[in-house]
Amino acid sequence: MQPTPLLKASILALVSVIIFVACWEHYWRSRGFAATYNDDKVLWAAKRKEVYKPPDQATVFIGGSRIKFDLDVPTWEKLTGEEAIQLAIVGTPARLTLRDLANDEKFKGKLIIDVAESQFFSIDTVRRDKSAREAIEYYYKETPAQKASASIDYCLESHLVFLEEGKFGLNALLNDLQIPNRPGVAAPLVLPKEFGVTGFNRQTFMSPMFLSDPHLQKRQKDVMIRVMITVMNTPPFLKGDNLDALLKGIKTSIDKIRSRGGLVMFVRPPSSGDLLENEKRVFPRQQYWDRLLAYTNTPGIHFSDYPGIANFACPEWSHLAPKDGAIFTEQLVKILLDEKGWTFPNKTKLTTYDLNR
Amino acid sequence: MHNLPFPWKLKKINLLLASYIFYAAWNPPFILLLWLSTVVDFFVGRALYTQENKYKKRLLLVVSLIGNLGMLCFFKYGGFLLQNFVALVNLFGIDFHPAKPGIILPAGISFYTFTTLCYTIDMYKRRSEPVRSMLDFSLFVTFFPHLVAGPIVRPPQLVPQFETPRKASQQQLIQGLFLLSLGLFMKVAVADTLLASSADVIFGYQKSLPGLDAWMGVLAFSGQIFFDFAGYSTCAIGVALCLGFILPENFRYPYAAIGFSDFWRRWHITLSTWLRDYLYIPLGGNRKGEGRTYVNLMITMLLGGLWHGASWTFVVWGALHGIYLCAERLVREKFTGNLKLAGKGSELQKASLIPGISANNTLSNFLLALITFFLINVTWVFFRASDFTTAWRMLTAMFGQTDNGNAVLPTLDIIKITVVIILTIIFHWFMRNTTVLQVAQKTKWWLLGGIWAILIIAIIVSQKTGGSFIYFQF
Numbered sequence: 028m029q030p031t032p033l034l035k036a037s038i039l040a041l042v043s044v045i046i047f048v049a050c051w052e053h054y055w056r057s058r059g060f061a062a063t064y065n066d067d068k069v070l071w072a073a074k075r076k077e078v079y080k081p082p083d084q085a086t087v088f089i090g091g092s093r094i095k096f097d098l099d100v101p102t103w104e105k106l107t108g109e110e111a112i113q114l115a116i117v118g119t120p121a122r123l124t125l126r127d128l129a130n131d132e133k134f135k136g137k138l139i140i141d142v143a144e145s146q147f148f149s150i151d152t153v154r155r156d157k158s159a160r161e162a163i164e165y166y167y168k169e170t171p172a173q174k175a176s177a178s179i180d181y182c183l184e185s186h187l188v189f190l191e192e193g194k195f196g197l198n199a200l201l202n203d204l205q206i207p208n209r210p211g212v213a214a215p216l217v218l219p220k221e222f223g224v225t226g227f228n229r230q231t232f233m234s235p236m237f238l239s240d241p242h243l244q245k246r247q248k249d250v251m252i253r254v255m256i257t258v259m260n261t262p263p264f265l266k267g268d269n270l271d272a273l274l275k276g277i278k279t280s281i282d283k284i285r286s287r288g289g290l291v292m293f294v295r296p297p298s299s300g301d302l303l304e305n306e307k308r309v310f311p312r313q314q315y316w317d318r319l320l321a322y323t324n325t326p327g328i329h330f331s332d333y334p335g336i337a338n339f340a341c342p343e344w345s346h347l348a349p350k351d352g353a354i355f356t357e358q359l360v361k362i363l364l365d366e367k368g369w370t371f372p373n374k375t376k377l378t379t380y381d382l383n384r
Numbered sequence: 385m386h387n388l389p390f391p392w393k394l395k396k397i398n399l400l401l402a403s404y405i406f407y408a409a410w411n412p413p414f415i416l417l418l419w420l421s422t423v424v425d426f427f428v429g430r431a432l433y434t435q436e437n438k439y440k441k442r443l444l445l446v447v448s449l450i451g452n453l454g455m456l457c458f459f460k461y462g463g464f465l466l467q468n469f470v471a472l473v474n475l476f477g478i479d480f481h482p483a484k485p486g487i488i489l490p491a492g493i494s495f496y497t498f499t500t501l502c503y504t505i506d507m508y509k510r511r512s513e514p515v516r517s518m519l520d521f522s523l524f525v526t527f528f529p530h531l532v533a534g535p536i537v538r539p540p541q542l543v544p545q546f547e548t549p550r551k552a553s554q555q556q557l558i559q560g561l562f563l564l565s566l567g568l569f570m571k572v573a574v575a576d577t578l579l580a581s582s583a584d585v586i587f588g589y590q591k592s593l594p595g596l597d598a599w600m601g602v603l604a605f606s607g608q609i610f611f612d613f614a615g616y617s618t619c620a621i622g623v624a625l626c627l628g629f630i631l632p633e634n635f636r637y638p639y640a641a642i643g644f645s646d647f648w649r650r651w652h653i654t655l656s657t658w659l660r661d662y663l664y665i666p667l668g669g670n671r672k673g674e675g676r677t678y679v680n681l682m683i684t685m686l687l688g689g690l691w692h693g694a695s696w697t698f699v700v701w702g703a704l705h706g707i708y709l710c711a712e713r714l715v716r717e718k719f720t721g722n723l724k725l726a727g728k729g730s731e732l733q734k735a736s737l738i739p740g741i742s743a744n745n746t747l748s749n750f751l752l753a754l755i756t757f758f759l760i761n762v763t764w765v766f767f768r769a770s771d772f773t774t775a776w777r778m779l780t781a782m783f784g785q786t787d788n789g790n791a792v793l794p795t796l797d798i799i800k801i802t803v804v805i806i807l808t809i810i811f812h813w814f815m816r817n818t819t820v821l822q823v824a825q826k827t828k829w830w831l832l833g834g835i836w837a838i839l840i841i842a843i844i845v846s847q848k849t850g851g852s853f854i855y856f857q858f
């Protein structure tokens with residue numbers, strides 16, 4: 028039987044697509060990229076489900092990108108014998124996630140809140156909180172079809188490099204063109220694709236390619252400079268009544284968690300270079316960090332107060348390199364145990380790690 | 385399983401179970417509503433057909449209407465009705481602030497309600513025979529390709545296809561797969577990846593906008609709504625074809641429409657014909673005089689607007705379309721009257737709506753299509769805007785009534801929207817009198833294969849940007 032033109036067309040299409048996928052995957056692999064996960068609301072929702080674990084089995088982390096880079100999950104889990112549930116979202120303050128956890132009566136666990144002042148005290152709630160709002164909404168409305176789809180996605184993403192939408196999706200590729208914009212338009216930030224890699228535990232870390240290439244680090248610093256300029260030129264940050272309202276909301280949320288037996292701790296992760304200098308200038312510690320702790324009556328760990336974590340040099344000023352992340356995590360556990368009265372009852376059972384080495 | 389050598393009844397049960405699983409994949413409890421609607425309408429439909437007593441027959445129809453429309457009203461319009469009731473009593477100084485009802489809208493309720501409603505009305509009017517088997521009726525209501533977002537099928541279009549064994553031929557299977565690829569390309573690559581974020585940004589922007597950004601936002605939504613909904617319909621028709629079933633056409637290149645009645649013959653065809661046959665004509669259509677025709681047109685379009693969503697912005701969207709249709713009819717009536725006076729073959733008869741351009745001129749038709757497209761875009765503002773403040777902000781920006789707007793859209797987004805919209809209009813114009821399958825049939829196999837590959841590659845490269853289909857919420 029002669030194949031019909033339609034059949035021939037379908038075979039040609041199928042063969043072309045298979046060849047394209049193979050070449051596309053090979054191309055990205057040959058450039059040094061490895062398969063990883065989409066750090067999106069789907070993965071966030073999968074972790075959000077885990078917050079109900081007993082307090083002696085898990086600690087929840089919320090905030091922005093700093094805690095995602097700086098907390099080394101394997102180190103944390105090895106040292107504490109507990110799971111680290113990473114709920115921080117890149118570019119997003121902890122405000123909405125905190126409120127969500129506070130309003131969830133079933134959450135009674137330990138919570139660490141990352142405070143990066145430019146995000147945490149930003150007045151631009153619509154844009155800043157967008158990712159958190161979408162993730163929380165997705166979590167509560169996730170359908171059985173979406174859950175099944177997520178399982179398939181995880182399986183594919185863990186094997187195929189090009190399935191990382193944020194780097195290799197059509198929009199990401201078009202953004203790489205970096206077409207000039209009209210004055211005043213806030214163009215999307217184009218980070219080097221080599222910068223961050225996210226694992227299934229939602230920890231993000233800098234890739235070896237990024238760490239070994241000063242040009243990439245320079246590009247990332249340029250992005251940070253753009254962010255700084257935008258941030259500094261986009262007043263106002265929360266001040267006066269607006270700041271009071273934020274603090275009141277944060278306190279209400281924290282009180283709810285504590286009333287159920289939960290533990291809450293603020294953490295200000297390290298930053299360095301010009302970025303740190305600007306942060307110090309725009310967000311004087313007394314007016315923001317100290318006031319946050321005092322108003323909410325909540326303990327906190329500011330990196331500059333502890334010699335062991337005070338002097339990291341962040342490759343792009345804002346986030347720690349993986350090896351420093353492990354040291355930061357180790358020191359964080361030590362501070363929590365020695366100075367903040369936190370306990371990790373499972374650590375002796377699960378680890379032989381020497382905290383005092 | 386559909387292609388395995390099982391008895392036809394078993395294959396239909398398999399299709400029905402698959403359809404229920406498909407529906408339950410969104411929100412399992414709402415499957416009960418689907419069952420209720422199916423069972424009630426199956427028995428009421430049969431009783432309506434056989435009942436000779438006029439009053440009992442009417443009573444049965446009322447039961448069916450209350451059942452179907454009551455369910456739709458509660459789930460879709462419950463919150464909206466309560467909100468308007470509260471606003472009304474507050475207006476009279478009564479302090480009434482009830483808790484928000486928090487009703488969840490079952491996916492596709494507007495679609496399957498219209499599907500079952502047309503069955504009972506057909507039975508009442510004895511337009512067709514009642515469906516003999518509960519299995520066939522359940523499958524007619526629940527058949528998964530059309531269940532959640534249409535095309536809205538009529539019993540004679542689908543039920544006979546369940547009565548005899550069906551299996552897709554090789555040609556149908558490949559055509560179905562091609563339509564499925566095309567539909568996914570429209571949804572994932574064009575609607576979600578290239579257009580959705582720009583429309584969201586512009587319609588979500590709380591400050592004044594320059595005209596360029598406002599127009600780009602509206603054009604982005606104009607493209608998004610078409611590629612999203614027509615993409616779903618194309619997928620649905622393609623999937624059904626893969627199983628050997630033929631669903632009715634739902635879109636016919638609407639952005640090449642010349643005038644608004646032409647637009648509604650091309651946009652969401654199964655809804656517009658439903659509204660024509662079950663609302664406009666029963667209201668009297670154009671049989672009760674000029675004035676009544678315009679009233680009937682307005683009622684049909686207002687309710688058509690409300691069908692899309694429980695908000696006054698949708699009513700205004702419908703009203704605008706009603707006004708357009710009335711105005712077009714008015715112009716046509718006047719024009720036809722003048723033609724009759726002038727006589728057959730006269731110069732006036734050869735003239736068009738645009739002075740100086742012949743009625744048969746392609747250019748004049750294209751210009752009329754562009755004017756239609758322009759006016760359709762104005763209506764999309766009300767369809768997409770979450771409230772009248774947003775709609776007004778958009779309209780004032782679009783028509784240059786704002787002084788200083790903030791530029792918002794990156795140049796890349798403007799390029800994406802411009803390219804997509806220009807290509808869409810050109811494509812619609814050249815395809816307006818044909819179908820994609822007819823064109824595919826005539827295309828060289830290597831060219832078709834290449835285009836098909838590009839569609840799939842674009843879906844793969846776009847990745848999972850896609851959200852839900854917009855019409856699922858209706």
